[in-house]
Amino acid sequence: MTEFRERRGIVTDIQRYSIQDGPGIRTTVFLKGCPLRCGWCSNPETQKIEPEEMLDARTGKAVTVGREMAVCEVLDVVRRDKPFYDGSNGGLTLSGGEALLQPAFSEGLLWAAKEEGIHTTLMTCGYAKFDAVWPVFEQCDLILFDIKGMDEEKHRAHTGVSPLPIHENLEKLLAKGKAVIVRVPVIPDHNDNKDALQAIVNYASSAGVSSIEFLPYHRLGESKYQRLHRKYPWKGISQVNAADLSKIVNRLDAPKGIKLIVN
Numbered sequence: 506m507t508e509f510r511e512r513r514g515i516v517t518d519i520q521r522y523s524i525q526d527g528p529g530i531r532t533t534v535f536l537k538g539c540p541l542r543c544g545w546c547s548n549p550e551t552q553k554i555e556p557e558e559m560l561d562a563r564t565g566k567a568v569t570v571g572r573e574m575a576v577c578e579v580l581d582v583v584r585r586d587k588p589f590y591d592g593s594n595g596g597l598t599l600s601g602g603e604a605l606l607q608p609a610f611s612e613g614l615l616w617a618a619k620e621e622g623i624h625t626t627l628m629t630c631g632y633a634k635f636d637a638v639w640p641v642f643e644q645c646d647l648i649l650f651d652i653k654g655m656d657e658e659k660h661r662a663h664t665g666v667s668p669l670p671i672h673e674n675l676e677k678l679l680a681k682g683k684a685v686i687v688r689v690p691v692i693p694d695h696n697d698n699k700d701a702l703q704a705i706v707n708y709a710s711s712a713g714v715s716s717i718e719f720l721p722y723h724r725l726g727e728s729k730y731q732r733l734h735r736k737y738p739w740k741g742i743s744q745v746n747a748a749d750l751s752k753i754v755n756r757l758d759a760p761k762g763i764k765l766i767v768n
Contacts (some may be wrong), residue, residue: 510577510617514610517551517571517602519582522589525768527626527647529595532583534614536599537571538606540632542665543653544738545692547726551602560732576613584621596624596646605633608641615644628688631671642678648685649718650675654696655704663695672708679713687717691750693742697722699753706757706765716764719754721745 515537523533538554539546546552550559556571583597590596597618604611604627615625626647642648652675653668654660660668678685687709691697696705702719709717722745730737751767759765 506616509613510575510580512576512610512613513573514576514607514614515554515556515571516574516579517548519579521582521586523598526598526600526628527596527649528624529593530586530589531595531598531626532586533598533600534579534583536601536604536607536611539601539603539630540606540666541603541630543690544663545690545695545722545742547723547729548602549726549729549733549735554602554606557733559729562728562732576610576617579614580617580621583618583623587621587623590623594624596626598626598628598649600628603630603632605629605638605641608633608638612640612644615641619644619646631674632666633670633674635674635677642681642683646684648678648683649688650678650685652687652689652705652709653692654701655708656696656701659695663692672712675709675714676712685714687714688720689717690720690722691745692722692739693745697745697750697753699756702753703757706759706763710760710763715762716766717759718766718768719750720768721747721750 517535517537520533523531526533535551537551539552550570556569558567559570561568599611618625624646625644627645628649630651689705724744727737747767754765754767757765
């Protein structure tokens with residue numbers, strides 16, 4: 506469909522040869538805009554949907570982050586590495602920000618990739634009106650779905666939104682038979698303890714998830730806030746040690762057949 510290939514969206518970055526954003530070697534397309542304001546966000550330049558100025562890390566000069574692109578332009582970059590996708594079971598990963606904030610563009614890009622035999626993965630916070638974004642989900646071979654916690658008060662305080670719509674969308678995706686891996690960013694003072702992580706495992710496994718990945722918090726995005734002239738909300742918080750996290754995860758109770766992975 507030509508109309509899909511001509512749809513336009515605001516792209517933050519296109520990262521080739523990614524190995525952390527789904528199976529195999531992938532090209533990750535980062536879109537602008539996110540409905541959440543997580544205090545630990547490592548990509549603050551993707552929060553606002555409109556292009557904005559940011560100081561370049563090397564030169565210190567102001568550069569514009571975010572540009573309008575057509576689906577066909579993005580796909581021109583993505584298809585360059587198709588031999589690597591085919592050899593590693595990789596493909597295209599759509600990330601953000603939150604790709605569901607640009608549903609028409611996201612649907613078009615995922616559809617166009619699938620038309621060319623490229624595996625499609627979506628990384629999402631899951632916060633959206635399900636019916637409005639189902640066409641995006643429908644084009645996904647795999648969905649990497651964030652669950653940041655079960656505590657309503659903490660979730661609202663640290664992300665700006667309730668977790669309930671997120672959980673409802675996860676359940677709807679699983680009911681429709683979509684392939685979903687739950688991802689849990691493990692954040693100090695938010696969910697970095699056995700009880701909080703056990704609550705997530707209990708919920709996700711009861712919903713029908715078979716694989717849960719735990720991602721240790723890091724401060725690699727902290728300098729970006731300075732270059733955006735913003736305050737980093739999680740300043741002074743220690744990083745999560747992967748070895749310590751593995752010890753906690755190993756103590757979690759999970760039903761037989763549920764994979765718990767520390768990345």
